[in-house]
Amino acid sequence: MRFTVTLSPELFFDFDIRAIRKITRREESNMSDKFAPSPPQTYDPVAGEGSSKKRYVRFLISLSTNFMFLLALYNAVISVFLPNQVQQITEASGGDKVAVLAVIMTVVSIFTFFDQPLAGALSDRTRSRFGRRTPWIVGGTFIGGVALAMVAHQTTIIGLTLFWVIAAVALNMAQGPLSASLPDRVEERRRGVASGFIGAAQTGGGTLGIIFGGWIANRDLAAGFYFFAVGIFVVSLASCLFNREQSSEGMPREPFCWKTFFTQFWVSPTKYPDFGWAFAGRFVMFLGYQLIVNYQLYILRDYINLSKSDSNVIIGVMASIQLVMLIISAVVSGYLSDKLQLRKPFVIISSIIMASAYLFPLFMQNEISMLIMAGVIGLGYGCYMSIDMALMTQVLPEKGANAGKDMGVLNIANKCPQMIVTPLGAFILSVTTSYSAVFIFAIAMVVLSACLIVPIKSVK
Template sequence: MSDNSHILHPTKTGNSVKDNPADNTLLVTGRKKRILLASLFSNFFVLLALYCGVISVLLPNHIAQIDPANKANNLAIVMTSALLFTIFAQPIAGALSDRCRSTWGRRSPWIVGGALIGGLAIFGISMTTTVAGIAVFWLMAAISLNCMNGPLATVVADRFLPENRGIASGFVGAGSTAGGTVGIIIAGYLAWNLQLGYLVFGLAIVTCCIAFVLINREPSTRTLEVEPFRWGTFFKSFWVSPRHYPDFGWAFFGRFAMFLGYQGVVTYQLYILQDYIGLSVKDANYAIGTISLITLVTLLFSGLVSGYLSDKFQRRKIFVFASSILMAAGLVIPLLVPTLNGMYYYAAILGLGYGAYTSIDMALMTQVLPGGGKQAGKDMGILTIATVLPQSFSPVLSAWMLSTFNNDYSTLFIAAIIFVFASSFFVLPIKSVK
């Protein structure tokens, strides 16, 4: 069997794509395509349910129980302590998965291994009663889950032709955003029993990833040739010059700005409901579930519809641009209406924008990879830094802003609006994608 990286840059004739089915052994069609789409939806659903449920609800509640007076600063410490170790986890795992030769293919060993270790580490968090202990177990979980997430995301580039990646990205985006919403809802109702909450999310990610690789079996790569490993070449490959690959650079910085703004509000959403809206701890945990449910409905609709329309018209940029503007508009609402109803309106508008953004952004990313995607695992991993870095950095920025502006949570919305609005303009200079 030959290397399948060439499937990422087929020859184009007009609006059609010519490919040799005999060579493209990873491509899926018909029933296998439908199963893979459903599997991607399920896996990203569970993964983001874990991330959002743990980050937005379980960790904030856990940390607040340990030290209520310093909860915001301690949450920032826990979230950022993993930064230096996890920022490069996905690109390194992606690069190693490109070179992986096994009976189960290139991506599957990383998907299963990362899920197993990550799931155990998530449950380990429940066993500790110190902020330091939480930070250590979260570091282990973050590294492992990032090593799983990178190869999993690369499946879109591996198995779908460019003209079909809008719908594939739509399923991934819908699964991610729906999972994040449901994860917050479930975590909100399990906040009374943190150990059970951590256990539910840890078991779910392990079960889902094992099922994924069994149902969507990769061909063996044991007989494929692999270039000799050289440390210098390996580490040099992680630098992608914005001058030589400007579209890749614009896509990276656009995603970075959007997630920096988005995560700054979402990470502190529980505290926003308590200290900005004025709810009790109990009411805030229930309200965060209602907010997430509203977001779920709007994002599922916008995510799947946007993915379908993007493929139909073969346009990516206009959808990413418009969705970013819509998200910025949603973030304005709590500033004008700082009430629980205002948060509900914010959730509905933000869901429409975020669902559309995530459904199209991945499709756009797969089409700006250097060299047509010959090192898709590594390059997709580099692009995920634009997601991971803001997730780690935004709590620090948010904690600094709250400290500087006398715990005024409105400053978080203002900063988020600026970053999300700015992100919409980074997509405009991209030339290789319409």
């Protein structure tokens, strides 16, 4: 006589009454394996030949294109579209454009603070025929695109803030699982080149976003919002279709527990010190970098004293210069990092280069200094973004067993500065009434980021 008792989709006991003791002992011996944390989903390695190599190239192109467009969207909206739209609204209704922009960015950052690691953790547990990451990437970009299109129609600060919050939350819910794709599919020793291409795509996309944003802002601001709203969904969908993820329906997973789910977001810096140093280094780097990026348009207008139309043009020229330098820097540094199997020296040196870039406008208050700054920033930031991602994947706890969640936690180091820098910049300007103090603070943060990478031990 036999019967089955099902306890969960992953676990069941098959009892034979005549041999119950033997079966019970066998099931107990397998219990630890049944509840062991699931390993990261594996794909064809980079080193494969023939079709495996083609799949890797297709994956790299798909992921790079997706990141490029996503970063282009972010930079165009944050650095050009929103400042222009805020200025239009405040000029019509009254108000301080700097203070209003600071409030908007603070509210958005509060809502997006934890959504990347949350989406990453949920994607780790997602079981579907489309895989773990694809449903989040496609769904997030669709909702984000619709909300972004609505931003274009807003004539009040409340409406603008509301729809940008929805768009930012949805897009970040897609970005967390998107970031987890790198440790999912690329073996560790090859991540320098992969990270180099993705870093070049990110920085190149961000620069192209500013170029395009500055160009279209003088023509049709709403069309710019529509372009990115439709484009981000189309690019993400095409990326997932051309680079299909394996089904995750058969992957095991631990029983769900709300307490365990939320406590896992805390990664102890004492237990995983390298993860802590990497997080801190990225945090202060983006604190310094984003401070200048977020106020770049107002720096051109209020510090360099350019007109609205001229500043929209110059910001595009700066972005073009930066684009050329960062693509060269990202690809070359990624190749050298893999060849030498070194990460830390590249991240440290790139941070110092970026800090030196801010010295030019600090001591020369003219257009030429801003153009020089753009070129030097491109050189340093391209190297930093290409190697920093590879370094981050090598300090993940438990060798990336929960890559979606952990990469999302690391991305808080990108998001938190975005929440801080705009009100921080407004505070610095209110106290000092000078953008010189903003540059000095940015230099200090970027140099500090280089110092925080030095103690990392598990990565050369």
